[in-house]
Amino acid sequence: MGAVHMDHSRLSTIATAITGPVRRARNWLMGSRGRTTTDASLRQGERPEQLKQENDRLRRELKRLSDFLDTSSDVVWETDDRLTITSSDSELQLPANHIGLKLAEALGVNPLSSQRWMDYLQNLASRRPFRAFELSVRQADGCEAWLEINGNPTFARGRFQGYRGTYRNVTQRKLYEAQIAFLASHDPLTKLANRAQFHDLAARSLVSSGRHDGIAVLCLDLDGFKGVNDTLGHGLGDLLLLSVADRLRSCADPTDVVARLGGDEFAILRADTTGPDDVCRLAERILASISEPYVLDDHRVVIGISIGINVASRSKTKIDSLIKNADVALYQSKADGRGTYRVFHNEMNTRLQERRAIEADLRAALQLRQFELYYQPIVNIASKQIVAFEALLRWNHPQKGVVSPATFIPVAEETGLIVPIGDWVLQQACRDAASWSHHIKVAVNLSPVQFKCGSLEMSVTRALAGASLHGSRLELEITESILLQDEEITRGILNKLRVLGVQIAIDDFGTGYSALSYLRNFPLDKIKIDQSFVQDLNQSASAAAIVKAISELGKALDMTIVAEGVETAEQLTILGDQRCTEAQGYYIARPQPAGKLMQMLNDLSAVA
Template identity: 50%
Template structure:
């Protein structure tokens, strides 16, 4: 599934920063002398979107149970219920949660574990970060953050590539120091059940420490631990009763693939040669050690290689070897002792000319009076293909088959190393699809996936040779140009690429049109390391999007300066909230009919100790991007209610809500708390939202709005008329007020279309019994127009700019006196 872009520009692209952010948040909340920080200081308030990824676990009589879960975590668990015991969860989820929670509590520190979950044959890897906290209500609460790494591979293809061998996949479980402690069976085929002589239900999801079969022996577990620790392959044999089993071990991170082959028949020297040879299902042959002539071949070899038996017996061993390997293979046979087992796969040629990959086991013996070798062949062609597929999937995007972020980073590092040494330029292009989110919102994620596949096809058609195209995630792509690229060539390439990606797409009978923006960084001037070059190309992309999209921009040093200013502003913004540098100003809302103040809109202001007043247009988008808008919004709501309760009882206060506050799932409780602590009557509180609240999680957000209405709070739709579907929102929810955007009021007296729009909105409000408020009123001429068109309420500089709370009383007195004089 493709990842749709979130409300902030770079949020999804930086999910890999979540774990260090949460670690720092936990560390910052830890007070001197305490072993654990408090729950409310870590897991409440400012988590923003991260709350969707959390599983909250509480201790109940020594056992942990799931108390609360976010939406993303519920999808991972496959269970949306709260307050359920750990053993009610999926075994794969329960296992990693238990590991992470136990180790976090044992160390009194955050603990990062890896979960390997199998869904429909796909192995997905998740990071699980356990954050232990102390609850003031007693006991320990652990917040477990869950997020997918974005890599997956098809386990079914790997496991069932052969039918004769038993295949078992195990997940390594680690102790607090990171060493492999135990192994859990996550998948197996039917042959494994037979070879291990166990019931099928007693194998899957079982730990080796809790089981009793051949794989549980100290020897096997020790070899598995060594393979995982050293990230290497291994092959060895074990004996059980009258059986001999060969075990092939391949480690892929925390996943271990174990191939079990029964070689008992080869080990029974006392069995008859005919039974061992002719009836063996494995291809076998015997050849003369001196002449290299085939002496005997069994039925399995005849069938497997495709040569007629008579033809086989007229051939020499060298004839089934590729010509380029004959010298090396001949030397290997001459150096072989009485027993030979190939350490590396050999290539063999079948009768139809195709090649297979095999492992061979040979024993020197006397065959029909001649010294020779008896050889058994294990065909691992399909297994090698599966391993190659797994290796490919680890470095390529599963949807588009382009290089993924890991391969892109590796190839860019190699290109820069070679380019820097040879004094040649390397260019990096960061590409972002314009309007892609609209496709997902309008047609669904399936259409978005098809679109990404076609985008990848167009990239492949443009990127050739030693250059590389990659998908970094979501709708973000990158291209590496390595052929001593010049700025002009990079510019021409980017312009042509934008034209190609912007051409219409035909998908399932629909024509889809998107665009592309490109940022370019060129070595060595823009950076000599992959990290520096990618960072600068990303800044250039950000500038291209700011300049109207559908264009490309080169990195300039001024961009780095602006990025540093933004980082500085971010640090100041975080400090400002902690140091209480924010304040609320209030702009009056004037009832046109009575010419009296009917309420005030609370507007957030930031008084920087050195830079003075910072524009909300500068810091509010940044607060939304870094996840600070939710706690800021809570503070605004509480402070506005505390101030409004001091005003006359007929005066309302209007507070703006950010879409991020709706994602926190605690908005209703925050409003209830603000009203209860201040004593403000709910009917005096007006909450303003914009249509962006409806663009995601529509059903959930509508439910929250209805809950707020049930409290007695008024709901207002801000910036009405500027969105593309505002009218549909009036059908979705019974708003108390709609606010006419200032862009229509500004040109009211000079543009007839603005007057028509205001007249239509006012008439719509009267028909639906909804109050209409006009924003940005600056002249008496505008006021007269609005009064004539039937607007109910106005606000703007004509009456007053937003003023500090201390001046609200003067404004009320001034307007009261004016109304009395008019009467």
């Protein structure tokens, strides 16, 4: 195709602008048969010299017009009064050499099913011009081509002679338009439907009919994808998303719509379902398939997936609630431990609203100074002396009273609010500890989220410096889940904290993996035995044996062993016999606010 693109209307404008003789030349070039007047008759009375000048000018204008048509992508055509093409200067012919109803028949088009075709044929029947009529034709090589046709009716002495016009090949433009339309409705990486397309198809499904009244949406979120993306790079992360998309397609039915909503979020629409059992079977297939290992560029990757399901009646559901409720069920699936699926029910909305209320209140709690630290003493079993206080966070809500940490800590971790809250706890605990006797330490619990945020070392440094507290008086308690994160990064963070003089304790030991490799590979100073073992000391010989084994292990590794949850004198005695170093629990003292610690110290000193 040439570089010049002009439609027939512009061509007519040019022709009109270049004198009467040039218009006659253009008609002659297009094969016009409508000329009834000879040049000689038009030139009667003109002198030979004038006629020669006129002819020279006509040749020049004719050459200009010919050059324009040669460089244009437009192909000129003409028909007779039966709409049969009688002339065309291109090998690209329309089927049946016809521009009317026979053309539709040759293309296999039912014009009654297309408003575009009906308008086009109506123009032909009424002998009116038409513009930019597009149609698809199959070429001799089997490839599809798109043509754009423009036409004007021609008349001689008021009698219809046929149509004259142009057409051009617009296949490349149609391909670009199709590509743009595809990208507007599909994810460019996985080629799945995108969020907008998924929403549109779900809305259409609600107003369509099916064999059953049930419609279902599954919202899916990958578990562990961010870790893969961060450690192995975005390139491998993209390969993982492609593999996940393929597995989801294979799990879904051909009539299901699989979409990528963004990031590692996917969704599936089942527009015709018999009910929850049908969709739960799909969810179980997805859980099994996605959890199978992936081998990507010689890396073995394992991830999981959480699924929220909403099954609803097509006749009783609106699009917003259809998708929103599936998302609520997904949140519940994550809250229940991930790697599973949950089907929406109305009680989930109530819990979600409560969670959002807690989140909103948490955001204001720091500014309104609603948080307070309570302290529970840790004593040396042999000397009965207090060696440390563990800082425990309390939230005094103005309307709800004291909110349990079990209620608000998970929300704070999910929203990331645990990071600024954790900074405040560190700073306040260090300030309080600065007023105690120099031999008493303060222990602060850390969340895995604080480790992931990347600024923990700076937070600890600021807290110690702000309180003028030596690092040796601060203990940081971590859980085994922190050690399960990237081993090299975690070890680096712990070593930097140790440089500050801070001691590291592993909390709730015995309830997780309790791998001995942790004790060997990480810089740890204390092991805190979970209270579930301590509470069973009186009745369970196995619990006593576990406590003894951990105590001996601690001694061999030169680590302090702390028993949590001591509630009776008998438990404390057994712990001493098992060579446990330190203990804490309600038998020793309940947590108290900072203002009551001096009285607690005096009471415990009197007992000792």
